[in-house]
Structures are given as structure tokens and as C-alpha cells.
Amino acid sequence: MNDTKNRQYAHLAQQLRVLQANLSKTSKHMETMSNQCNEHLVGQLGKVHASWFMGGNRCFEEEMLGNGRKR
Template structure:
């Protein structure tokens, strides 16, 4: 009879507290979930801020690209114009030299 009391005693103990243990686990799980969701929310806010900054940088880069392209065109046209001027000047100098 003593052995049956020992066997039933642990069962009573474990069956007396399942709701309080489950409630504690649910509260703990709920707290962890809330903490994780809060952390995820802050990460999403940081991602949104980073994407906004990235968008601003891309817009600035596009504007700079257009300006650099225009600068290249101006540089090329000045180079071609100076070449023509120097060729004409060289032709005049050679014409004056041959004429003397």
C-alpha cells in the first residue's frame, strides 16, 4: 500500500498545477512574442529610414550623372573647337611662311 501512495502522490502533484504552469508559460511566451514584435517593429522603422536615405542618395547620384554627362559634352566640344582653331592658325602660319 505504501508503494501505491508513492505512485499516486506525484500524479496528484502534477495534476494539481497544470493550469498555473500553463498560464505562466503562456504569459512568458506572450511576453517574448511582444518583445520580438517590438524589436521587429523597430528594425522595420530603421529599414524604412535607411531606404529613404538610399532613395535620396540615388536621386543625388542621378542628378550628378546628368551634370557629369553635360560636363563631358562641353569638354568634348571645347576640345574639338580648339583643334579647329589651332589647325586654322597652323594653316595661316604655314601659308605666310610659304609666301615669304
């Protein structure tokens, strides 16, 4: 191979190393983001579920104990 081809292949190899490093960083960032989103989502779902339970309990008490409006 001539000198130009060797230089081009060396440059390509260097660019591929940079690409691989960037992909590795991106993968780590995505994993961190995924963990944070999952933690936040689980907390939000817990709050929604608890509010539904409390609302249902209040409605049940009003219906069963007669504390609600008379129809």
C-alpha cells in the same frame, strides 16, 4: 512570439524604411549629379575640340600660305 521580439522586428522594419528612403534620395542625387557632369563634360569636350580645330587651321594656313617662319 514574445513582446521583445515584436518590438525588435518593428524597430528593424522602421530602420529598413528609413534606409530605403535614404537610398531613394541618394539615387535621385546621383542622377542629378550625373546629368550635371555629363552636360559640363560635353561642353568642355566641345571647347577642346574647337580649340584643336582652330589651332590646326592656323598651322595649316601658315604652312600653306607661307606666313610661318622660314626654315
